[in-house]
């Protein structure tokens with residue numbers, strides 16, 4: 541079998557893989573770059589199924605990768621979107637405390653904003669309602685973050701794909717990587733064998749599987765959570781995004797509002813444990829072996845309430861009950877009486893969440909692991925869409941110079 545040689549091979553053609561390819565071709569135009577993607581497009585998973593929010597970086601402790609690359613990535617992503625005249629709503633975000641506990645986290649968030657260089661203002665309930673008449677500041681206080689914006693994530697990814705191709709990069713769809721030899725740099729698909737000077741594992745929901753294929757020792761297991769959204773009927777409009785001040789012990793931002801380019805307002809996403817990597821609806825995308833092991837692993841953690849997972853599960857159960865999502869959203873927004881809310885089946889995502897089995901916690905930062913010729917990007921959870929430009933800079937500087 542013939543072997544195609546490349547300078548850089550990227551496994552996974554979602555936003556993280558595409559931005560890496562794009563930046564690589566800008567930095568080293570002569571080098572050959574190949575992206576290998578198992579689907580027939582770049583937006584089947586996280587990249588095409590997220591809220592499309594360009595996050596500011598206010599949430600994350602300053603020393604984390606999420607803080608560093610969210611802040612640097614967000615600025616670049618915004619510039620990119622503007623330079624290509626793609627849709628963007630620079631609407632800003634309101635963060636509201638929804639309980640005594642989240643009220644206590646407000647000063648910590650403001651401190652993180654300061655440390656991360658994010659513009660944020662504490663405002664009174666009246667000031668917030670003047671900005672967004674539908675927000676419901678039950679504690680008469682909240683944070684305004686002007687930088688936060690919304691884009692169309694599919695449009696962004698497809699634009700970067702066009703740029704990669706224009707710059708001479710190759711993107712190979714319908715090719716699943718089935719083997720990785722990290723020592724010699726070989727990558728196998730059902731049709732072809734490739735050899736890369738460097739290989740980047742940007743396989744999102746499957747990044748831990750690719751890491752396993754290449755034999756890297758790991759203390760992590762996969763623990764996916766589904767994010768489901770609900771859609772308001774079209775007469776309900778919002779100018780700002782409204783988020784809760786989240787439980788900072790968990791890597792989730794909480795149910796919030798987001799709107800799309802047509803002005804449709806959604807609330808979500810949920811954080812429901814799910815027992816298959818692609819189990820977007822019903823019984824689809826379930827594999828029996830994985831289903832059994834994820835079910836066992838989750839219920840064990842739930843039994844011992846590891847990382848507050850039992851509390852989270854009960855809260856999620858509440859969202860399944862009639863009126864649950866109205867109740868959840870009523871601590872953020874008002875004027876929803878009589879406005880129909882339905883499940884947005886077109887908008888369901890699954891988080892590539894990993895769990896640290898040694899330290900017993902849901903990993904809350906991105907994890908980068910070097911193994912011979914391979915660099916693995918694990919736990920590419922939110923805000924990896926926002927952070928993709930920053931992450932790409934770091935990986936090119938540290939692993940490809």
Ligand SMILES: Cc1cc2nc3c(=O)[nH]c(=O)nc-3n(C[C@H](O)[C@H](O)[C@H](O)COP(=O)(O)OP(=O)(O)OC[C@H]3O[C@@H](n4cnc5c(N)ncnc54)[C@H](O)[C@@H]3O)c2cc1C
Nearest residue numbers: 552554555556578586587590591593717744767889924926
């Ligand atoms: C509900 C939800 C809402 C979110 N909202 C936001 C938000 O508002 N803002 C934000 O910044 N982030 C958000 N995120 C996070 C964001 O969507 C992800 O972090 C981001 O999409 C990760 O991109 P990726 O390229 O790593 O993954 P993906 O988009 O999943 O791409 C990985 C690709 O690898 C491919 N692949 C997997 N295995 C193989 C293989 N063996 N061979 C070849 N190809 C393979 C997959 O098919 C996939 O296309 C959200 C996530 C969820 C779930």
